[in-house]
Amino acid sequence: MGQEFNFNNELSGKIALVTGGTRGTGKAIADRLVKAGATVIITARNKPDTEGDHQHFIAADLSKTEGTQKVAKEIFSKFGGLDIxxxxxxxxxxxxxxYSALSDDDWEQTLQTNLLAPVRLDREFLPQMTARKSGVIIHIASIQAKLPLYDSTLPYAAAKAGLLNYSKGVSKEVASKRVRVLTVSPGWIMTDSSSRMMERISESSKISIEEAKESVMQALGGIPMGRPAQPEEVAELVGFLVSPRAAYLTGTEFVIDGGTLPTI
Incomplete structure (x- = not known):
């Protein structure tokens, strides 16, 4: 007999943490999980302008060990743990x-933010998930893990490639304990910061906003869909992956890039 799902309230009773959840894609993901019925905790260094009825904010710098410890302590104290x-x-x-313009500090900060912060958070919350035999972890990587832009974001691309490999390894370790670990790799997403970047390119290069967008897409080798993703589109994919509808998915990378990557 097939399983029936309630798409509108399928995460009712679940506790979720979204890091970097105050703006951009993180905010869209947090809002999507709330709509599915979850209680959502968001973290960032700065407090959001507004805090929803089902969202709880913890100020923390997760690029530092102390930030991870603060978040974990508060979540275990107030919520008892995480489901997502x-x-x-x-x-x-x-x-x-x-490569020659980058210092050790450039590499260290980027690796701390993009690779070691997720590793530390997993280490805090995986034990209670495996003990309970229930939980989902999503690592947000990037297509730069396979399509590095060497001129400006080489450490970021290397960190995301490491995150992709790490995520696969952890998924193998905890799958038998009914904890699912997945990776979502977006391409270019039109967040508020991306919009501001288009304005800067437009102003400095004396071109239109649309021409600025085209220049960025060309730098990526083109986007067959003809546009960047919207944060809500990435959030919708994440919402599906953490839901009971995706119960058999683990250890997999899901690319959402409008066809940007030129190979499979």
């Missing part, structure tokens, strides 16, 4: 210029 962990926090602030 979305390791969404990430980004790159390294300068352009290729």
């Amino acid at each position: 962990l979305i390791n969404n926090m990430g980004g790159s602030e390294t300068k352009a210029g290729g």
